[in-house]
Amino acid sequence: MFMFSRSICCAKLNQLSTFETLFSNLKLRPYATPLIGPLQTCESRIYREKAEYANVNWDELGFALTKTDYMYVMNFTEEEQKFFNGTLTRFGNIEMCPSSGILNYGQGLFEGLKAYRKEDEGILLFRPQENALRMKMGADRMCMPSPTVDQFIDAVKKTVLANKRWVPPYGRGSLYVRPLLMATGRNLGVKPSSDYTFLVYASPVGNYHKGDLNLMVEDNVHRAIPGGTGGIKAVTNYSPVYKPLTEAKAKGFSDLLFLDALTGSNIEEGSACNIFILKGNVISTPTTHGTILPGITRKSIMEIASDFGYQVEERAIQIKEVFDAEEVFCTGTAMVVKSVASITYQGKRIGYKLGAETLAQKLHATLTGIQTGLIEDKLGWTTLID
């Protein structure tokens, strides 16, 4: 799993010397900045590149990491008290102190958003300012500083443009962008870190779930708790559900559906998606009172469904209501909108309508139509960056 062959390692080392020389007059040096030349060098190289495509079998993309060319790194130091000197560098390993806060105490956040190729080859981002604002909110809860909205969006744009050849052709996937905010200062006691790193990397992706979406209701392990971090994208929300998730997958399920921790009777969300139920003209989704992630796809789907003429409700939804639903679907940046084929609760399985006639399918078509520029974006959700 060593990422570089020997020759590439040596190249990296030579570049480090250059890097060190270039930064030798600066008092403050970026802490976890990878060992590569500074911004100008990368950018000039990027913009000289033609709009060509990487050598990828786009139709076989799932949701796994495909390494791309560049990442963006920006540091916050105790001395400066701000994020500064953001830079694009070659995608690769970063250096980190073993006692850093992210490794020892999980002080970290992430975001996820996608860049889509239009039919005319232009590249669109979908609501990046929403991700920037959510990261700020999450950073406050996790006692971390956050890049400004402008810094966040600038970093995302630069990362996408630098990896332009990895943005799949129109209709054949998207470039998933992963901003990370990590505590990189040295910690020994349990307390917020002094230093932080904001890093953005990207990977072309296809579908998150291949095949139908079959959910199992988890009534032992909960994803979140009132007063906790369920409402933000803290890294700490995810690995604690690996055990029940792995067990459910071994039984053939696609994902879990979590219940609220206090009563165990209301549905909350999946391990990486929000949930909606349809009955008659009413679409309902659980209220996000701190235990449920306020999904950007969730929010967009609520607006589109309302525009379609549906009554959209945010409220507590009892698990028993799920069994009376006409249709159930999940939303998330990774999966967009996807019909739920079945939900299994305490051994009882109920199936739902699938296919072209579902509301989920119509919502999916509209949302991806806006995201890819096929449908006119009347709400200003998309940003053309190339």
Added chain:
Amino acid sequence: MFMFSRSICCAKLNQLSTFETLFSNLKLRPYATPLIGPLQTCESRIYREKAEYANVNWDELGFALTKTDYMYVMNFTEEEQKFFNGTLTRFGNIEMCPSSGILNYGQGLFEGLKAYRKEDEGILLFRPQENALRMKMGADRMCMPSPTVDQFIDAVKKTVLANKRWVPPYGRGSLYVRPLLMATGRNLGVKPSSDYTFLVYASPVGNYHKGDLNLMVEDNVHRAIPGGTGGIKAVTNYSPVYKPLTEAKAKGFSDLLFLDALTGSNIEEGSACNIFILKGNVISTPTTHGTILPGITRKSIMEIASDFGYQVEERAIQIKEVFDAEEVFCTGTAMVVKSVASITYQGKRIGYKLGAETLAQKLHATLTGIQTGLIEDKLGWTTLID
């Protein structure tokens, strides 16, 4: 915050070349292994060193990282399906893929134990097999592979011996040892990693809390939940409580006392310690049913107190009982045993007995006596490693 001066960086780079050459015939290379020579080189150097002390002001040590000489790194790869090729290397930054599981989804565990210097300069470890077993239990809950008990103890011993000059003189502190287990394989989707790194580093430490221990009862944020990870040392248990902890510290408190998430009426533990209350001849501490860390100091103190003739109870303890307690104390590897000076709950503050006559003080003297070899270890808790 760049960890190395330029000259040291260059030294590292030369050593990388040596390292790469040495490992060039191996198909599998350690993934996150730091850039430094292999075990044999380090060990021979170590054992040639005299039993001298590092240049540290031992009496000013708190609980912050003091960099020591060596760390231990061992990797688990998808191909090998085991931890192998553990090696001591110079303490320093490690390399990590930005998409690794620990950085994106918090898949990580840690342990904490101490090495003490005896009066005759010998070095004792305290119950390291308990830490090894707890890491195995935690790893199972977090869907991670774990080093074997023997691998764990061997790594801890090697780390302590390699950093022998950093073990404080008798009675002036201890060497805190921090084993980390981290997901270092590449992840994009929410699922367990393919590759892991076990790393052990160490730092000389003094007291965790300087001054009295004043607790504030936290009745909004909970540390753990049934079915969650409160009973293991997952990295995900710590940063989610930074916000209320920071707010409490700003008000002058030393730590929080958490309540159970379901009823909000029973005490659980502090952010990094267990709690005991004394009334008459009975010492009580909350039962560890998955929401409370089964502390090794906690367990040891229960045995010592029982040996002293106290009745020791593990049970649910209501917050109101705390106000009738004659004495309250906290336990943990970092703080050992420490009397609680006061507890504040909903604006009401109650003070407790402090000083030489407290049971906490007697327990502290006995436990540290055993840990430093001053009191005969009849239970086989200590391991002499030098």
